[in-house]
Amino acid sequence: MSGIHGTVEERFQPVREAFTTAFEGRPRMGAALAVHHRGQPVVDLWGGVADARSSAPWTSDTSTVVFSCTKGIMSLLIARLVEAGKLDYELPLTDIWPEFGANGKDTVTVGDALSHRAGVSALRTSVGLAEALDWYAMTTLLAEQEPLWQPGSGYGYHALTHGWLSGEIIRRVTGKMPGKFLAETLADPLGAHLRLGVPVDHQTNIAHSEAAESLRESVRAQQAEGRPGEPNWPSAAMTLGSAFPQELVGSDAGFNRPDVRAAEFPGAGAVATARGLSAAWSSAIHDTDVTSRLDPAVLKQATEVRSEGEPVFPAPAPWPRWGAGFQLDSGARRYVSVEGFGHDGAGGQVAFAEPGLDLSFAFVTNWMEAGDDDRATRIVDALRKVVER
Template sequence: MTTTDVSGVCDDRFAGLRALFAKNIDAGDELGGSLVVDVGGAPLVDIWGGWADRQRTRPWQRDTLTNVWSCTKTVTALAALLLIERGLLDIDAQVARYWPEFAAAGKEDVRVRHVLSHTSGVPAWEQPITIEDVYDTQGAAARLAAQAPWWTPGTASGYHVLNYGHLVGELIRRVDGRTLGRFVAEEITGPLGADFHIGLPDSEADRVADVVPPQGASLDPSAPDPDHIRLRTFTGPLVGPRESLTPEWRRAEVGAANGQGNARSLARIQSVVACGGAVDGVRLLSPETIALIFRPQSDGPDLVLGAHLRFGIGYGLPSPSVPYIPQGRVCFWPGFGGSIVVADTERRTTISYVMNKMGAGLLGSDRTIAYVNEVYAALN
């Protein structure tokens, strides 16, 4: 068996990470992907390898993109933090201050921080709802504004699987006037030079590596009864890997789940958090705004995922369900199938992993865990 050609740069300290990545590609555990470890704004690891397609006819290139699923939420959250930084959005204000229609059906006291931390009580759409309805971003946001909360807002988290970007994005549109995708492009990815898209132009579609669903595993919406919050969330609407293969999905602005990027672009964006708000002279946030991320909003069993999670403002925080994320001033979030981005403010380090062959697990696959553990072993 020949050793996989892994391209890019890798500091000697992380030789074990590179070897593990190559081993997983050789073994078929990986199809294609990319890994980045950024320290202080400089990438000490920026590697990629494998294949962009299931048939293994297109090598994964430096600029290959793929669907990063819920890692998109970290970019959406960062966009909201920019408006908080500028004094245009107050995390403790009622959502209805900016979006009056949202006060309907008992949601008048839902706060901006509830929306950003998955505690709003509105984790999905009421039925009937189709994926085509979700693509109508403003129409879908209006549906959310009209419905009642499924639990008392602020009392628990219930992961906002598919609608996080509709809620946060509509707040951004009401405050700023731009859609989420345009705001991210003009205020985050443009200034940082990050190749990441919420709403992919058709001109970039040839660079996308289709995701490959995990064998024998998928999001399991099973629940004790039809009214259970988990079942209602995962079926409102039910979306799986197949949807991500369509042009309609890629063009839409689904700020919870359809970001197209790679490990380099995700790490570049979130290094702003790890490095105190500025990277290469581009300052997006102050240390005071970054501190908001680490203000706990929930700490307990999530009503949708079932796991014991801790959410701050816009990001997950270390919790019992993710023992591979170290304690400390660290924030993160994974995507369906195993992609992840971690921002460690104590080490000024950002870790990102993006792949096309999805693994099992809602909070990182076995590969995700092994890569993050390898990075921390090298750092320590």
Template sequence: MDVNGTVAEGFEPVRDAFVKNFELLGDRGAAVTVYRDGHRVVDLWGGARDFDGDAGRAPWERDTAQIVRSATKGVAAAVLLLLWQRGQLDLDAPVGEYWPEFKAAGKERTSVRQLLAHRAGVPVLDRPLTPAEAADPDTGAAAVAAQAPVWEPGTDHGYHAQTFSWLTGELVRRVTGRGIGEWIADEIAGPVGADLWLGLPKTAQTRVGRVGPVAAPETAGALRTRPKRAVSEAYADPGSLTRRAFGAISPLPDENDPAYRAAALPASNGIATADGLARFYASLIGEVDGGRRLFTPETMEPARTEQSAGPDRVLVISTRFGLGYMLHGSASPLLSPTSFGHPGRGGALGFADPESGIAFGYVTNGFRKSVTADPRAQALVRAVRTALS
């Protein structure tokens, strides 16, 4: 595999792991970027830009971007935490204080904090939305506002795989008057120079590769905190919270469709380069290249402080969440107990580790069935840990 880019002295294990991802774990096209103390120490890319392309012999370039699925949730969470940092949002206020229609069907006391910690009790919709309906912020917001919770808000937690889009997007719109994609462009991506988008503009369409499914070795990737069979059964059962949560949009959208990429669904369809994802996380824990820092230390604390832990009503296995971020644990192994970030189903991963000053971004065009602990991303994380030691 012809791998391009650079690694700083001492970070050679990351390059070795990146090459092995192509040789052993099925990567077709991918990139990984790592920052340490706000400076880039790993910047690698390789393979083909398009997963499926016979036309797709076009190589992955340094500025190639890909859809990152649920890794988008970490960017959406930053919007709400920044609004709190600026005094525009109270984390402990009811969501209905900002969004009156949400005060329905037993959700009157659901707080912003519970929403971010996946404790709001609305991971499913009784009637799934079509892709066109899901892309309409008014339709999505109305559906989740009318939905009755499947557990009493605040009493348990379960991954809001799709509904996180309309929960966060509408709350931002009510507080700021702007769409969440516009807010991210103006207040996050632009100021820190990160190549990431929620609602892909036409000017960036040619930079985004096509994605597709890649087979996994039998021994790789499965979460083992509960028997693999139990997880498989939950996904196979049409009546399970697992299937219903991931099926809140049905049929699943075509992720290569320009119309889908132009929509703003903060649970699932952000697009980023590996550098954009890593640079975003670097800006949460410090200044990037001597420039702007997004989170104050006081804002970083709720992001990485445990709000939910234990068996997840949706993912079945045990998960840990701060406010909007997955935390280091068996479901999503990150760098250390201080790490916070978010994986994307099937591959992508972004996180920050305040203790070591590391910020990490990995994107790929080959998606696997794993939800959280993708073995390719995990191999790279282990290599970063080796480099630091």
């Protein structure tokens, strides 16, 4: 394994130690970690391999697909639209997207769509990759579909479809595709390496993701949980039918494909460095030279609990809690404090902000695990001990 590189302020050395420990017994793993405190980088680390097939090392500028951490970034963008008075969480989605009201979905609000309550966590029609790459085909399917449950009556994780919901909200309000809006309003002003839709000829130094056996075991268990004669909707939420492997990646499949990285998948497809991801979260809670922190009143609305407890499709506890697109502190995902808000991602990615501590965090990796994966949790635990001193 390549060594650990980067910088850490002396006070945060325990965080470096926890990051280093995460590599033990994982020779094919690459990862990066960034922490901002009071708007300044205090941890900026990377190590391991970016592509185990060639032994290419993870460098300071290696980026990777951050999977559902993308949902958190989309939710930050929508919170900015609420702040600007261009959107409201209680607005019926049909006010900006009239077609979405078909088949009994006319009661869905923007907040419902963001908090996994829209009833369209999976598609009733199986689609292949070509259709999944077509923005207008996917948003049309979602708009026309009969919901899987009564919208607003419960929640079910919209693993991929959340992206077309949040992205279409952005497109309808701004007239811009979400990737362009992200670049213009957040990534470019901050100088953050954070992109949604990377042209094929610009896909350099992007890590190759691998599914560890723990993730494959988790997939097999989920597939086995389907009830005889009934669709396995949580499984379908990940694949859309035949568009993606259940693990989301394969040797040359899923989000390892150049055409998938080039498309806009706001539910799972952002490509970022840990440094860029942490900077984006820091900007939500700390003024910079080019951005202002999110208005506290809007942040309060965005982080109010909208979904919690057992989901519509039964899953074992602990269960997550959701605000308006933000994953909140819960037994399923612990942050440094109960005020933390952010989003994790498939395989071990975690990114969040802590407004009370003026702290942001991003851990990204190409070695995708599930089950008892505690890499990020141990690093967050170490960070908590540092700031509690």
